[in-house]
Amino acid sequence: MNTTEYTTKEMKDFLANMKGKYDLARVVDPTECRILTMNDNGQFSLGERCYGIWQSGQRCVNCSSAIACKTGCHREKNERFQDQIYHIESKPVKLILADGETYDVAIELVSIRKEEEVTGHVNERALEDISDSAIRYLADYDTLTSTLKEESFYEKTRAMLNHEADEEWMMITADILQFRLFNNLFGVEKGNAVLVGLADQLREITIKNLGICGRLRGDKFALLLRKKDFHEEPLIKAAHFMNTHFSSGVYTLCVHFGVYEITDKAIPVPLMCDRANMALRTIHSNLNATIAHFEDMIIRQGLIEQEILSSFEKSLEDGRFVIYLQSINNPNGKPLSAEALARWINEDGSVIPPDSFIPTLEKASFIHKLDKFVWEQAVRKLASWDNDLTLSVNISPKDFYCLDVYDVISSLCRQYNVPCERLRLEITESAMIENPSKVYPVIEKLQNAGFLIEIDDFGTGQSSLGLLKDLKADVLKIDRAFLRETENTRRSQIILQSVISMAKDLGMQIIVEGVETSKQLNSLISMGCECFQGFYFSRPLPIPEFEEKYLAVR
Numbered sequence: 001m002n003t004t005e006y007t008t009k010e011m012k013d014f015l016a017n018m019k020g021k022y023d024l025a026r027v028v029d030p031t032e033c034r035i036l037t038m039n040d041n042g043q044f045s046l047g048e049r050c051y052g053i054w055q056s057g058q059r060c061v062n063c064s065s066a067i068a069c070k071t072g073c074h075r076e077k078n079e080r081f082q083d084q085i086y087h088i089e090s091k092p093v094k095l096i097l098a099d100g101e102t103y104d105v106a107i108e109l110v111s112i113r114k115e116e117e118v119t120g121h122v123n124e125r126a127l128e129d130i131s132d133s134a135i136r137y138l139a140d141y142d143t144l145t146s147t148l149k150e151e152s153f154y155e156k157t158r159a160m161l162n163h164e165a166d167e168e169w170m171m172i173t174a175d176i177l178q179f180r181l182f183n184n185l186f187g188v189e190k191g192n193a194v195l196v197g198l199a200d201q202l203r204e205i206t207i208k209n210l211g212i213c214g215r216l217r218g219d220k221f222a223l224l225l226r227k228k229d230f231h232e233e234p235l236i237k238a239a240h241f242m243n244t245h246f247s248s249g250v251y252t253l254c255v256h257f258g259v260y261e262i263t264d265k266a267i268p269v270p271l272m273c274d275r276a277n278m279a280l281r282t283i284h285s286n287l288n289a290t291i292a293h294f295e296d297m298i299i300r301q302g303l304i305e306q307e308i309l310s311s312f313e314k315s316l317e318d319g320r321f322v323i324y325l326q327s328i329n330n331p332n333g334k335p336l337s338a339e340a341l342a343r344w345i346n347e348d349g350s351v352i353p354p355d356s357f358i359p360t361l362e363k364a365s366f367i368h369k370l371d372k373f374v375w376e377q378a379v380r381k382l383a384s385w386d387n388d389l390t391l392s393v394n395i396s397p398k399d400f401y402c403l404d405v406y407d408v409i410s411s412l413c414r415q416y417n418v419p420c421e422r423l424r425l426e427i428t429e430s431a432m433i434e435n436p437s438k439v440y441p442v443i444e445k446l447q448n449a450g451f452l453i454e455i456d457d458f459g460t461g462q463s464s465l466g467l468l469k470d471l472k473a474d475v476l477k478i479d480r481a482f483l484r485e486t487e488n489t490r491r492s493q494i495i496l497q498s499v500i501s502m503a504k505d506l507g508m509q510i511i512v513e514g515v516e517t518s519k520q521l522n523s524l525i526s527m528g529c530e531c532f533q534g535f536y537f538s539r540p541l542p543i544p545e546f547e548e549k550y551l552a553v554r
Contacts (some may be wrong), residue, residue, distance in 0.1 A: 003427075005094045005102060006039040012276050018159065024053070024110035027095070029103075033506070034096075036105060050212035053110070054081035055368060064148050067092040067105035070144055073192040087111045087226040128253050142215045145199035153214025157224045157414070161265050167264040168227035173276040174202060176242075177254040177284065179219040184435065185251055194246050195219060198255065201236060201238035222273050227261065232291055235254065239290045254287050256280050260294040272326055283285060305360045308491060311359075312366060316373060320345045323377045324540035325391070327550060328511055328533045331525055335550045337390040337424065339533065340378040341540050342370055368402035371395065379423060383416040383542065385552065392424040392454060397431035400438055420450035424475065428456045447474070452509070458499070468506065476503045480514020 006014065011027060027036040034046040064075040068090040079086040079112040140152040140188075148156060161169060161336035168177050176182070176194065183191040183489040199213070202221055206213040209229035214222050239255040246253040258280025262272055275294045283289035315321060322345060325338040344352040361367040371394065377390045399405055413420050425446060432439055432455070443453055454475035466478075482496045503510050512524050515534030524532065541549065 003090075003530065005096055008044060008098075009098045011093075011095060011107075012038055018109055022109045022110070023112040026108050026110075027093075027105050028065055028108055029105055030063055030069055033063075034061075038095075043081050044095070044103075050108070051109055052080055053084060053453055056409075062141070062143070063444060064088055065108055067144060067146075067196065068106050069104050070189070071196050071317075072189040073196065083114060085113050087113070091314070107547045145195055145207055145215050146216035147199050147203060147221065147410070148212065150214060150216045154216075156212055157269045157272075160224065160270075161262070164226075165265070169261045169265075170225050170230040171262055171272045172223040172225065172230075173216070173258045173273055173280055173282055174198065174221040174223070175256050175258075175284070176219040177256060177279075177287070178430075180435075182246075182251055182253065184437075186248075188389045194242070198242055201241055205234045205238065216273065220277075222276070230259075236290055252287060256286075256289070257291045258294065259291060259500040261409040266486070294464060299479070305363075308357050308360045309364055309366065312361065313369070315344060316369065320347075321370065321373060322380075322542070324542055325327045325546040326533060326540040327546070328392070328531055329537045330530060331521065331532070333537055335389065336531055337392060337538075338546065338550075339394075339426070340374055341394075342374050343540075362396060362398060365398050365402060367396045369401045371399050372403065372408060375409060375423075376430045377413045379416045379418050382422050386552070387421075389551070390422045390424055390452075392426050394426045394428075394456065395431065397428065400431065400442060401408065405442050406449075409446065409451070410449055418523045419453065424452045424454055426456040426477065436470070443471065445472075448474070457513075468502070473508065473510060475509045478514055478534075480512075483512070483516075483520050485515050493523070493527075500527050500529060504542045 015025045015027070027038070028034065028050040028143050029036060029046060030050075032046055033050055035048055035050050036044050037047050038044045050065075060079065063078060064077040065088075067073075068075040069092045072092050074092075075090045077088055077090075079088065082127060082318070086205075087110065091107045091109075093105060093107055095105050108552040121145070139150060142149050147153075157171075176198065178193070179194070182194065198219075199215065202223055203213045206223055206225065209225050211223055211225040211229065215220050220225055235257050239257070239443050241355065242255050243253050258276040259280065260272055260276040260279060279292040279294040283292045323340045324343050325340060326338065327335040328337040329335055342354060342358075344354075344357055346352060358367070358370075361370055375393050382389075382391055395405060409423070410420070412418075427439075427443065432443075438492055447453055453469070453471075454477055455473045456477045457479045458476050476499075477498070478499060482492055482499075500510055509531065510529055511531040512529050513533050515521055515524065515532045515536045517536060520534075521532060521536060538546075538549070
């Protein structure tokens with residue numbers, strides 16, 4: 001949201017107009033908690049404490065002006081002092097100073113009424129005759145969202161579970177999909193507005209049902225509700241509200257909820273939240289899902305993940321990880337390149353599917369160890385071949401945080417005397433858009449060294465077109481999702497044709513993934529595609545089988 005800018009003269013004129021409509025119109029600095037006085041020459045000074053209006057000696061609870069300045073959104077609240085209600089409307093603005101600099105402040109428009117004149121609900125967070133309760137409130141509540149802080153949520157949840165021991169309870173956690181990306185795209189001010197908006201939705205649910213709402217950390221919230229008061233519909237409505245109000249052409253805001261029915265009240269409250277979060281994570285990447293319930297199978301999955309993590313490094317040392325190669329072919333089936341893919345071999349010789357361990361390694365930030373292994377195996381294999389075949393390797397988003405990607409990859413090529421152009425680097429959309437300021441310079445450095453950069457899984461992310469605009473990648477790998485049979489097959493074909501034409505105009509090579517039938521192949525050829533990857537040509541093969549199938553005839 002764009003915050004309105006005023007010169008000091010414009011501000012004085014605005015306040016003069018408002019004084020006929022409100023009992024008090026003023027400008028405050030909510031950080032300093034002081035009223036501003038201004039002259040027409042752009043000069044200002046900090047005056048008396050703004051909370052002095054209700055004869056308080058300390059900061060206000062849940063300051064609406066502070067929240068307005070943090071979020072860039074209009075906020076309202078009530079303050080009660082003795083027998084009067086002060087209704088405050090806070091509007092964030094930027095004051096243009098004499099030197100041209102801007103100053104974040106808030107306009108406060110205050111209406112004062114006798115308490116008996118006020119009808120309807122008065123904000124329960126209002127002050128009641130300024131007292132030590134304000135200090136306790138600030139200790140317990142998050143000042144941005146007005147929900148309980150993490151430790152206070154745990155404490156009050158435990159107290160309520162003990163006090164109403166015969167009740168049955170539900171723990172719900174909420175999370176915003178790729179909230180870090182939202183902050184990167186739109187800024188912290190807009191991100192704060194999202195957090196406040198979600199908190200308002202959740203708090204409304206708990207107020208109606210006498211539950212508890214807290215902000216655990218970042219964009220993570222938790223709710224405690226009686227089982228008899230729990231319904232999915234209010235959560236779905238809250239998620240829909242957030243999606244409608246904060247999504248844009250480049251970002252779809254998606255809120256997920258995890259639900260745990262508290263069957264054991266003796267376990268720690270944080271563990272109750274963890275179980276709700278375990279349910280939430282089962283749908284975390286699904287834009288079409290909203291709510292997931294905790295079940296015993298999730299615990300079993302958690303145990304499986306622990307087993308994967310505990311045995312991963314020893315398996316890596318023992319040589320139980322290998323690379324398979326899947327060919328990338330021209331329309332006639334000739335291999336143009338291949339993708340190196342990790343496989344975990346059991347002690348009995350069976351192959352563990354990558355979908356069983358890759359997500360777990362990514363979540364635990366172990367994936368960089370596996371990726372580094374795959375990179376070296378691919379470069380070693382390239383060094384052993386007496387041909388011009390290239391190999392592609394994957395770079396995971398977390399590799400950029402755990403490794404010096406450029407140094408590791410370029411050093412491997414130097415070590416094995418492999419030209420950089422023979423190693424192609426596949427980077428997913430999510431890696432590029434999650435933290436562009438960290439990723440883009442590395443990609444540019446790799447390109448300058450001669451590596452070809454491939455955008456992998458194009459079409460599954462949330463900022464595809466913006467990515468093509470900002471990143472000069474060499475190869476576009478179009479995701480298999482475009483080839484699935486759906487009710488909108490014709491629309492998918494139109495979009496696919498447009499993407500292919502656009503990529504060609506940008507000078508990019510195109511590879512379509514997931515080609516499985518001759519019908520798909522012929523359709524793609526008619527659209528101008530020349531490179532294909534999928535089971536129609538070959539499944540991922542162990543290196544000896546790949547070499548026998550493709551290299552023996554080259």
